[in-house]
Amino acid sequence: MTLRALLLVATALFSVGIYGLVTRRQAVALLLAIEVMANAANLVFVAFARYGGAPGHPLVLFALAITVAEVAVGLALVLLLYRRHGDTLLELASEAKG
């Protein structure tokens, strides 16, 4: 049974995403790490749809739409950050609060 192996691989993928989220400072690199983590979650959905018959496939499609929307808005924010400061380091966005 390969479900356990799949779950472990998805966990490893999510951990890699956490590592990227903590270590990176560029906004685009953070978006990449978030993509990796979302991918891990989708892999778990598909794995449980194959083993156990959970309705995972529609959820994966919705998660895909949400991820695409997130990337579009995130890249627009990155572009705005670059236009204001000439760089995309995330600590430059500290003025975004409030």
Added chain:
Amino acid sequence: MSVELGFGALALLLVGFPALRVVTSRDLVRAVLWLAVTLLGTAVLYALLSAPFLAGVQVLTYVGGVVTLMVFGVMVTRKHTGATVAIAGTNRIRGAVAALAFFGVVASAILRTDLSALASVDTPSTQDLAFALLDRYLLAFEVASVLLLAAIVSAVVLARRRDPSPEPAGPAGSEALGEGSSP
């Protein structure tokens, strides 16, 4: 057991190693391309899990759409002075501790859970998926379309160019979001 080990090794090779390169690569463009490799490997895993439609959608939207968008984002925001976009890495130890702690907790939970009750079942066909989307999940489907519309509008509003040159760090304020901001 050996099948499980072999499948795990294949999956790690397909997605684990490229994902590691995504978060450790010094060059931002290479990181984006490694992300494309990761997503393609995930599509292969979907196909192996008998979800061919999802594999196709993954290749079309992720590798075709998201990665292209990311490449554009990197290209537009990269500094034109240097050849590569160096990625400043800090807190490596903290990141490794956080990732390993998460992996340890979740992996021990997975290894202790009895998964033998979950047998391999037939996955829904593409036709079943279409019926599910347009019948049972119709409301969520429509909400997703509204979300995509909102994302398009907000991305256009945010990224619309108002001043010709990138401004140096100015005082914090909301003038960039207001109309008629002077460069």
